[in-house]
Amino acid sequence: MTNGEIECGPNAVFTFKREGYNKFDFSFNDTFQSLSFIGTWKLFINNWKFGYNEYKRAFSKSLFLKELQKIIPSLKRDDIVSGRSGVRAMALDKNGKMIDDFKIVKIIIICMCLMPLHQLQLHVFQLVFKLWRNRKKFLN
Numbered sequence: 001m002t003n004g005e006i007e008c009g010p011n012a013v014f015t016f017k018r019e020g021y022n023k024f025d026f027s028f029n030d031t032f033q034s035l036s037f038i039g040t041w042k043l044f045i046n047n048w049k050f051g052y053n054e055y056k057r058a059f060s061k062s063l064f065l066k067e068l069q070k071i072i073p074s075l076k077r078d079d080i081v082s083g084r085s086g087v088r089a090m091a092l093d094k095n096g097k098m099i100d101d102f103k104i105v106k107i108i109i110i111c112m113c114l115m116p117l118h119q120l121q122l123h124v125f126q127l128v129f130k131l132w133r134n135r136k137k138f139l140n
Helices: 028-036 038-046 048-059 061-068 118-133 135-139
Strands: none
Touching: 028 038, 038 048, 048 061
16 A cells, blocks of 8 residues: 555455445345345355355454465564455356456346446447447347
């Protein structure tokens, strides 16, 4: 960071609230909607070991330290302070695969475009327009 500090993280864990910035935030509706989608369960099943380890590190300062010491061996427990949390929206398909920043499907619908950079949006628009213009080749 510009102030000389080092920020480590994030832990990639499932949150039980869309805008849950604390470890124990919970929303029944958000959790129910997420867990009602088959893609969520497939993501969990296909990545259970990684997810389990991320949760352990998120709730255990010593395990988090041990992992960080692989990169920064001189790091001590007192060097670690809790930082801010963030939530990253993640789009999944029904097979539990992440949909990247945007996805163009056969009928040319942009399902997701997270990055707010105007240049990227212009690039996506140009790509969609090119696909639309050549739609006979694209749709066959």
